[in-house]
Amino acid sequence: MSALAAWTLAFCRWCNGSYFGHVIRDSAWLFPFVEVFHLLALGLLGGTLVLVNLSLLGIRFGSASTAELARELRPWMFGSIGVMLLSGFLLFSTEAVKMYGNWAFQLKMTLLLLALLFTLTLHRKVIDAQRTSAGVRAATALISLLLWLGVGLGGRALGYVTTAASTLTGQ
Amino acid sequence: MILDSSLVWLHDTSFGTVIRESTWAEPIIETIHVLTLTVFLGFVIVLDLRLLDLILLRARVSAIFRQLNPWLFGSFAIMLVTGISLFAGDPVLFYGTIFFKLKMLMLLAAALNVVVFNLTLGRSLMQWDARATTPRGAKITGLLSLLLWISVVACGRGIAYVLPPP
Numbered sequence: 356m357s358a359l360a361a362w363t364l365a366f367c368r369w370c371n372g373s374y375f376g377h378v379i380r381d382s383a384w385l386f387p388f389v390e391v392f393h394l395l396a397l398g399l400l401g402g403t404l405v406l407v408n409l410s411l412l413g414i415r416f417g418s419a420s421t422a423e424l425a426r427e428l429r430p431w432m433f434g435s436i437g438v439m440l441l442s443g444f445l446l447f448s449t450e451a452v453k454m455y456g457n458w459a460f461q462l463k464m465t466l467l468l469l470a471l472l473f474t475l476t477l478h479r480k481v482i483d484a485q486r487t488s489a490g491v492r493a494a495t496a497l498i499s500l501l502l503w504l505g506v507g508l509g510g511r512a513l514g515y516v517t518t519a520a521s522t523l524t525g526q
Numbered sequence: 527m528i529l530d531s532s533l534v535w536l537h538d539t540s541f542g543t544v545i546r547e548s549t550w551a552e553p554i555i556e557t558i559h560v561l562t563l564t565v566f567l568g569f570v571i572v573l574d575l576r577l578l579d580l581i582l583l584r585a586r587v588s589a590i591f592r593q594l595n596p597w598l599f600g601s602f603a604i605m606l607v608t609g610i611s612l613f614a615g616d617p618v619l620f621y622g623t624i625f626f627k628l629k630m631l632m633l634l635a636a637a638l639n640v641v642v643f644n645l646t647l648g649r650s651l652m653q654w655d656a657r658a659t660t661p662r663g664a665k666i667t668g669l670l671s672l673l674l675w676i677s678v679v680a681c682g683r684g685i686a687y688v689l690p691p692p
Contacts, residue, residue, distance in 0.1 A: 387687045391680045394563065395571075398679075402568015416582075417589040427582050431575075507564065511557045 363455065370444075370451035380449045389445050396438035397507070403432040404503060407482065411496035413489065421492075425482045436471075459516040463509030470502035533617040545615035552615060559608040563679075566601035569594045570675055577668030579660055587664070588655045625684030632681060636674040643667045 370376055379385045407428060410421040419427075447454055454460040481487055481495040536542050545551045575581040576590050613620050620626045647654070647663045654661050660668075 387683050391676075391683050394560075394679050394683065395567070395676060398563050398567030399571050400568070401564020402570075402572050405565055405568060406572065416593055417585045419585065423584075424582075427584070431581060504561070507561050508557065511553070511560060515553050 364452075367451040367455040370448040373448055375445050376448040376451065379445060386446065386449060389442050392438060393442040393446065396435040396442065399431060400435040400439060401503075403428040403435070404499065407432070408496035408500050411482065411492045413493070422483050436474075454513075457513065457516050459509055459512035463506055463513060466502060466505040466509055470499075470506050473499060473502055533621055536614050536617045539614070541611075542614040542617070545611055552612070555608050555611050559605060559612060562601050562604045562608070565597055566605055567675060567679065569598050569601070570671065573598075574668040574672045574675075577660055577664045577671075579665070586655050587660065588651055591651075619689060620685065623685055623688050625681045625688060629678055629681035629685065632674050632677040636671060636678065639667060639670050639674060 379389065406416060407421065407425050410416055410419075410424050415421075416424050478495055478499050481492060537546075545555070572581060573590060573594055576585075576587060582590060643664075647661060647667070654664075
């Protein structure tokens with residue numbers, strides 16, 4: 356086992372045994388309650404992200420430039436990313452060790468990391484740039500949409516992979 | 527009762543049977559249902575926040591309506607078709623849960639909210655569109671809409687939670 360894998364597994368064990376993991380696992384309604392926040396933030400993140408990317412694709416929002424639109428939407432976008440990360444962590448901590456070996460979860464986290472990095476660097480740069488070609492803008496929008504769609508699909512797969520595994524073990 | 531027999535009828539249609547018995551139909555349709563939320567719910571929230579004067583203040587309400595409406599209608603159509611399909615998979619089971627009934631009630635209330643707005647402030651939109659702040663009624667509409675859609679999402683999660691896993 357590589358150092359990274361060992362460290363990750365130790366982290367998952369720690370999450371599993373943490374206060375949050377215990378409290379949410381032991382409650383009948385806390386898990387779905389946190390899930391609702393995760394979904395609501397998903398909606399807002401999707402909505403703001405799609406608007407900014409549509410603008411990059413040339414479907415402008417009123418007379419606002421992409422940079423102006425993004426400036427207005429950014430607090431909501433990053434706010435919802437914050438809520439998603441926090442609620443996602445809480446959901447994760449209830450079954451962190453099980454997630455460690457779940458391929459859908461690994462895929463989702465890899466794509467999430469890529470999507471976050473992309474959003475904070477290139478995506479931001481292209482949005483705020485004064486002059487960029489239409490091709491670069493369109494490519495940036497498509498990469499952003501595909502990365503985040505991948506994160507969403509990973510999240511959906513996660514539910515089914517978990518269900519399948521727990522059905523097999525009869526839990 | 528006529529309701530019971532129509533639920534059983536839907537359950538026994540070939541459409542309902544395919545969704546219930548196919549391995550892939552349900553996860554694929556559910557994934558489309560949930561991911562379309564990013565457009566539908568996302569744009570509803572943006573619209574509501576605009577009515578509450580919290581977002582995109584430099585754009586007029588009418589401009590935002592114009593921009594978002596096709597997307598809202600398109601994504602709502604997808605939500606409706608996928609939602610009804612999921613329901614057709616096991617209508618008796620769904621209808622038996624309190625969350626399903628609550629969700630339908632909240633959906634109805636959210637639709638009513640839109641109708642009332644369109645019949646009242648929607649008609650005088652051009653009179654207050656250019657003002658610096660939205661009228662109180664528009665803010666109430668936005669807040670109601672937010673609360674109702676949050677309840678719809680919560681009830682949707684509730685349904686998944688009380689139904690036994692497939």
